[in-house]
Amino acid sequence: MRSASADQKSYVAHLSGLLARAGRNDEQAFAELHAATRVKMRKTVRAMLPSSADLDDILQDGYVKIWRHAASFDPARASPITWMCTIMRNTAIDSLRATGVPTSELDEALSIADPAAVHTDDEFDYAQAEPIARKALERLPEERRQLLALAYLEGESRTRLSERFGVPVGTIKTWLHRSLVAVRKECLGRATTVTAVAA
Secondary structure, three states: OOOHHHHHHHHHHHHHHHHHHHOOOOHHHHHHHHHHHHHHHHHHHHOOOOOOOOHHHHHHHHHHHHHHHHHHOOOOOOOHHHHHHHHHHHHHHHHHHHOOOOOOOHHHHOOOOOOOOOOOOOOOOHHHHHHHHHHHHHOOOHHHHHHHHHHHOOOOOHHHHHHHHOOOHHHHHHHHHHHHHHHHHHHHHHHHHHHHHHO
């Protein structure tokens, strides 16, 4: 049985590899990175926001920044999760400042754990995420794959996507949510099956 330390190193190495590939404009790697980290990023942003804030829009903006700056990630200076959480935190702070929400105490209130010291609480083995996420994404209808790419790689707003696909903004949000849930559900299901077989 592998130790927690070995699993953690594998997890960090896997995410670092995905970021490196994303930095070379590998869209598939970025999609896998998104699937593997969305829960953690969502928790990071949610901890900072009032209930009225648009969590999904901030997450989208943060992931667009991660995509655009992935090539600058240096694994010798920070873990992938710490680096990504910092981008998400700054994106959330910028959003709150733009809406006039006080942010002076956010830096003290927010603490981001580094997975090099604390094991992740996400539900599946990220060392197995790449092939699992790829297959899950391939099973989505072409329109949904295009929607995810436009939202999280190109950074198109919900309003622009609404115009492009000819449906209300609420429908776009529903499609994005359901597509991500479908990918994550398959990833978790397949990872659980692989783990059970390995055991």
